[in-house]
Amino acid sequence: MFGTIEFEELTKTYFGGKVPAVRGLTLEVSKGEVLGLVGLNGAGKTSMIRVGGGLILPTSGTVRLNGFDIVEEKVKASASVGWVPEFPNFDPRARAWELLEYLGGYNGLSGPSFRASCYSLLGKVGLAGCEMQRLGSFSQGMKKRFSLATAILARPDNLLLDELLNGLDPEGIRYVRELIFSLRKDGASVLLSSHILSEVENMADRIAILHNGRLLKVVSREELEGSTARRLRVRVVEKEADASAYLSSVGEVVREGIYLTVANPTSEAWQINDELVRRGCKVAEIRIEREDLESLFFRLIHEAR
Amino acid sequence: MNRFLYDIFRALQNRGVLLMMCLTSLLCLALLLIGLPHLMANGDSSDVVNGFAVNGIGIVYGFFVPLTGIVAAYETYAKDRATGVLDAVLCRPVTRGDLVVGRFLAVVIASAVSIAAALGLMDAVVNIETSFFINPIDIAALYVGLLVEAAAFGGLVFLLAHVFRSAGTVQGTSTVVFVLFSIIWYVIIAVIILYTGLTGPDAVHTLVIADYFNPAQFTTIVLTFTEHSFFFVLPINSFSAVGLSVGGLAASGLGWSLGPFLITYYLARKRD
Numbered sequence: 191m192f193g194t195i196e197f198e199e200l201t202k203t204y205f206g207g208k209v210p211a212v213r214g215l216t217l218e219v220s221k222g223e224v225l226g227l228v229g230l231n232g233a234g235k236t237s238m239i240r241v242g243g244g245l246i247l248p249t250s251g252t253v254r255l256n257g258f259d260i261v262e263e264k265v266k267a268s269a270s271v272g273w274v275p276e277f278p279n280f281d282p283r284a285r286a287w288e289l290l291e292y293l294g295g296y297n298g299l300s301g302p303s304f305r306a307s308c309y310s311l312l313g314k315v316g317l318a319g320c321e322m323q324r325l326g327s328f329s330q331g332m333k334k335r336f337s338l339a340t341a342i343l344a345r346p347d348n349l350l351l352d353e354l355l356n357g358l359d360p361e362g363i364r365y366v367r368e369l370i371f372s373l374r375k376d377g378a379s380v381l382l383s384s385h386i387l388s389e390v391e392n393m394a395d396r397i398a399i400l401h402n403g404r405l406l407k408v409v410s411r412e413e414l415e416g417s418t419a420r421r422l423r424v425r426v427v428e429k430e431a432d433a434s435a436y437l438s439s440v441g442e443v444v445r446e447g448i449y450l451t452v453a454n455p456t457s458e459a460w461q462i463n464d465e466l467v468r469r470g471c472k473v474a475e476i477r478i479e480r481e482d483l484e485s486l487f488f489r490l491i492h493e494a495r
Numbered sequence: 496m497n498r499f500l501y502d503i504f505r506a507l508q509n510r511g512v513l514l515m516m517c518l519t520s521l522l523c524l525a526l527l528l529i530g531l532p533h534l535m536a537n538g539d540s541s542d543v544v545n546g547f548a549v550n551g552i553g554i555v556y557g558f559f560v561p562l563t564g565i566v567a568a569y570e571t572y573a574k575d576r577a578t579g580v581l582d583a584v585l586c587r588p589v590t591r592g593d594l595v596v597g598r599f600l601a602v603v604i605a606s607a608v609s610i611a612a613a614l615g616l617m618d619a620v621v622n623i624e625t626s627f628f629i630n631p632i633d634i635a636a637l638y639v640g641l642l643v644e645a646a647a648f649g650g651l652v653f654l655l656a657h658v659f660r661s662a663g664t665v666q667g668t669s670t671v672v673f674v675l676f677s678i679i680w681y682v683i684i685a686v687i688i689l690y691t692g693l694t695g696p697d698a699v700h701t702l703v704i705a706d707y708f709n710p711a712q713f714t715t716i717v718l719t720f721t722e723h724s725f726f727f728v729l730p731i732n733s734f735s736a737v738g739l740s741v742g743g744l745a746a747s748g749l750g751w752s753l754g755p756f757l758i759t760y761y762l763a764r765k766r767d
């Protein structure tokens with residue numbers, strides 16, 4: 191299992207659309223790598239994945255899977271990829287095993303042993319006992335699990351996972367995490383888009399941040415862990431407006447729930463604390479944090495705006 | 496199960512298609528069971544009885560087969576495309592063209608099987624009532640005519656699925672297409688004939704020429720050719736006088752059964 195996914199100068203504009211959903215995006219997922227894809231709604235993540243899966247055509251640029259162009263060499267390229275959509279939709283009248291067997295037919299899989307492996311696969315993804323059930327009776331989470339089964343059915347080298355974690359229960363999330371690690375170990379390349387930044391941070395080797403169809407930054411796990419960027423997290427219980435006004439003078443202030451956070455403050459934490467106390471603000475909590483994916487994400491999005 | 500057989504079975508198992516074929520067959524059965532004993536009692540010739548059976552079957556199935564083609568194509572392809580169900584297949588190792596060809600063939604084969612079963616049943620009923628079978632050439636003409644109608648309307652629904660995005664719009668437009676070709680068409684042609692004052696062979700000529708451009712009337716013009724009469728009532732002595740020719744029939748049949756599908760095939764390969 192040795193996969194590669196390459197996006198080269200990919201642009202996608204939908205029919206009748208004025209603004210491209212993806213603009214000149216170049217990105218590569220190497221073999222044995224998990225690349226996280228994060229971005230706000232409309233950033234272009236799903237469009238990028240759908241072009242990669244051969245579901246929609248690129249307006250310009252190319253996508254190659256294991257070196258095969260998804261448009262020009264669709265059959266060879268698709269043979270190496272498994273895709274899980276954000277909202278899986280299957281024929282509601284089809285039975286689970288029946289549809290798996292049907293879809294496997296496109297990969298040249300058939301026969302009694304394959305049918306047995308379909309049953310076993312359904313068990314692996316947590317759908318044991320649902321083999322004869324019609325897909326119309328599946329919950330969204332069950333559809334997600336079934337979709338995962340269809341994606342790994344032919345043991346593809348590459349996986350395109352669009353918001354796979356959405357709709358999964360904690361057991362499902364743990365299963366997906368273990369599956370992704372095991373696929374990575376086997377040399378598969380995985381492109382994983384998610385809004386759950388902490389999970390992406392946990393699973394991905396590199397993370398691509400998208401905004402308005404453009405690639406803002408690709409950051410590696412090492413870079414993220416070794417980040418020198420700092421932020422100050424302060425909780426003030428009295429005179430919060432005064433505190434906020436002062437903090438604005440030492441850095442950019444963002445309210446996060448009960449906290450005021452200052453990105454890369456220009457003063458030391460103790461100096462800030464002294465000044466807040468001098469102004470009569472009651473500081474309940476103050477701490478310095480390393481910039482995590484969430485902070486980096488919002489900083490980059492803010493800068494891009 | 497082989498994926499191709501699965502598609503055919505899905506098209507055949509569709510409740511809408513089954514219901515439509517059963518209701519059409521019941522209607523046709525009623526027509527034959529009422530009409531044939533009457534003709535036999537009158538002592539009409541076997542040609543007249545054959546003509547009645549063939550035209551009766553042609554009119555009833557010719558009206559409803561386009562609807563079954565529409566339902567089969569919608570359930571097999573258009574709905575799956577509009578609702579995103581087709582995506583699960585499109586991401587497999589198959590080209591867009593092969594996918595659309597496979598589904599269209601499934602609709603055509605399912606239609607071929609159901610039309611054959613229906614005609615077989617009607618032939619058996621005619622045999623029970625009259626002790627002779629329908630002329631094999633007429634059965635073949637009915638079969639070809641109805642199959643072209645099913646393929647044409649199926650192809651039109653495939654095409655609509657690539658023009659419109661929502662399942663509702665495809666359904667609505669398919670209904671409009673059916674009503675236009677199966678009902679309104681003759682009203683328009685009748686108005687034209689009345690307005691221009693055409694009569695006799697000239698009126699039939701206009702009707703035949705118009706029918707070339709109407710997939711819902713393909714069975715009618717094929718039967719006009721094999722039966723040498725228009726709708727069993729107007730005898731036709733010269734095909735050329737009414738604009739009927741083998742070439743015209745072949746062009747119309749091939750054009751309607753393949754034309755909409757070929758445009759769909761092009762769109763499927765070139766557009767999302």
